[in-house]
Amino acid sequence: MALAPEKVLLKWMNFHLKKGGYEKTITNFSSDVKDAKAYAFLLNVLAPEYCNPLTLDTKHATERAKLVLDHAERMGCKRYLSPEDIVEGWTNLNLAFVAQIFHERNGLSVDSKKISFAERITDDVQLSRDERCFRLWMNSLGVENYVNNVFEDVRNGWVLLEVLDKVAPGSVNWKQATKPPIKFPFRKVENCNQVVMIGEMLKFSIVNLGGNDIVQGNKKLIIAFLWQLMRYNMLQLLKSLRSRSRGKEITDSYIINWANRKIKSTGRSRHIESFKDKSLSSGLFFLELLSAVEPRVVNWNLVTKGESDEEKKLNATYIISVARKIGCSIFLLPEDIMEVNQKMMLTLTASIMYWCLQNSPEECETSNGYSSTYASDASSPAPSVNGEDESSSLCSEVPSLTIDDAASDITASSSQFENGEKTTVE
Numbered sequence: 001m002a003l004a005p006e007k008v009l010l011k012w013m014n015f016h017l018k019k020g021g022y023e024k025t026i027t028n029f030s031s032d033v034k035d036a037k038a039y040a041f042l043l044n045v046l047a048p049e050y051c052n053p054l055t056l057d058t059k060h061a062t063e064r065a066k067l068v069l070d071h072a073e074r075m076g077c078k079r080y081l082s083p084e085d086i087v088e089g090w091t092n093l094n095l096a097f098v099a100q101i102f103h104e105r106n107g108l109s110v111d112s113k114k115i116s117f118a119e120r121i122t123d124d125v126q127l128s129r130d131e132r133c134f135r136l137w138m139n140s141l142g143v144e145n146y147v148n149n150v151f152e153d154v155r156n157g158w159v160l161l162e163v164l165d166k167v168a169p170g171s172v173n174w175k176q177a178t179k180p181p182i183k184f185p186f187r188k189v190e191n192c193n194q195v196v197m198i199g200e201m202l203k204f205s206i207v208n209l210g211g212n213d214i215v216q217g218n219k220k221l222i223i224a225f226l227w228q229l230m231r232y233n234m235l236q237l238l239k240s241l242r243s244r245s246r247g248k249e250i251t252d253s254y255i256i257n258w259a260n261r262k263i264k265s266t267g268r269s270r271h272i273e274s275f276k277d278k279s280l281s282s283g284l285f286f287l288e289l290l291s292a293v294e295p296r297v298v299n300w301n302l303v304t305k306g307e308s309d310e311e312k313k314l315n316a317t318y319i320i321s322v323a324r325k326i327g328c329s330i331f332l333l334p335e336d337i338m339e340v341n342q343k344m345m346l347t348l349t350a351s352i353m354y355w356c357l358q359n360s361p362e363e364c365e366t367s368n369g370y371s372s373t374y375a376s377d378a379s380s381p382a383p384s385v386n387g388e389d390e391s392s393s394l395c396s397e398v399p400s401l402t403i404d405d406a407a408s409d410i411t412a413s414s415s416q417f418e419n420g421e422k423t424t425v426e
Helices: 003-021 038-045 061-075 081-086 092-103 125-140 157-165 185-201 212-215 219-245 254-266 279-281 282-294 309-326 334-338 340-359 361-365 370-379 414-421
Strands: none
Touching: 003 038, 003 092, 038 061, 061 081, 081 092, 081 309, 125 219, 125 309, 125 340, 125 361, 157 185, 157 219, 185 212, 185 219, 185 282, 212 219, 212 414, 254 340, 279 282, 279 334, 282 309, 282 340, 309 334, 309 340, 334 340
16 A cells, blocks of 8 residues: 555556466556557456457557457446557556546455454544645655655655755755665664654654654654644744734734634624634634635535534535635645544644735735734634633644744745645545
8 A cells, every 4th residue: 555556556457467368567557558458458357248359359559449448438437538649658648547447347356254353454544634634745845755655655764854854944964864765774763863853953742752653653653743844834834924024923823813803804703712613613614714815716605504414514525625726735634624623724724824815915014904913812822612722732742833933043935835735636
């Protein structure tokens, strides 16, 4: 599962081709499939009932590719590429074609009797969601090494160093880092120890976290560290915009106050007290906020009351769609909104705020408007619904940070976030 998707498909394809008697090994989705013979063997193995003897007998590659597409169409695959696309070796189109075949009929089966109980236990659902979120965020930063699986790809420390260099430029001592492939385990530990050291410099909460924990793939500690890193990056970007008008420090309560006042400015009364507020599950707060920053973007005929689980999911899905439509960088799932995932509520609100500040220069330039109004609010954090002070941890293992404390000497460029906005992966 740690393999890249295209490598998984290549492995799957070669598995079936070997069963079908195809002698070559496919290593790419371009030159190796140009003659369409591999496709013919693959489809004959997966769907022999639609087999056409002429497919392998024909000597013309384009004609063979046409017969392959006819075979795939009878299996239920949509025809969105031409025989010429196969013959010319268009990698992305061929990759998508193989993925569609896999989706329609993968030809795999599982004998549950041979699987141990331990192998049947799936990972924690929330950890899987968090992994997806951080994977998308890390890739949006433009790191050189594409992240396919967070828990596996960070274990040598190099990817984390790349991310830290993007978020806190100049923080990484590359002379003391070892680039993959890394043969000696102690080199991985050295990389990860530098990651932890930089985390300490940024004043992250890294209690019980050592370089060896990352090398060993401790999922909860890795997620806790990445959350602080993502939050730091996001608040740094907001601070960079506010600094134009000599604004106050950006804190969680500052973002909450901004959202509440933004909605209030439209004449609505909905507000929240913290990112734990259960009323967020209906999605109505975020839809009103999106409507406040861009009045034309929300079609209220598509919005439900958000009372039942089904209605909440419809609203949550619509929120993500609308936020991406206006250009926000979104990495959460509808379930995160429905279940009021505190961390994801912060990232969603901050992303909307960042977009608003970028596209509304008057908010950054107003000296007596938001900036002066927030001055008193930001100094007295809003209480949470559980009676906790907002300076307490955003999640059980991660304390709230003050940006001026965490990054007095480090600034992040807003272009990093703009790069992230272009990455909207389903």
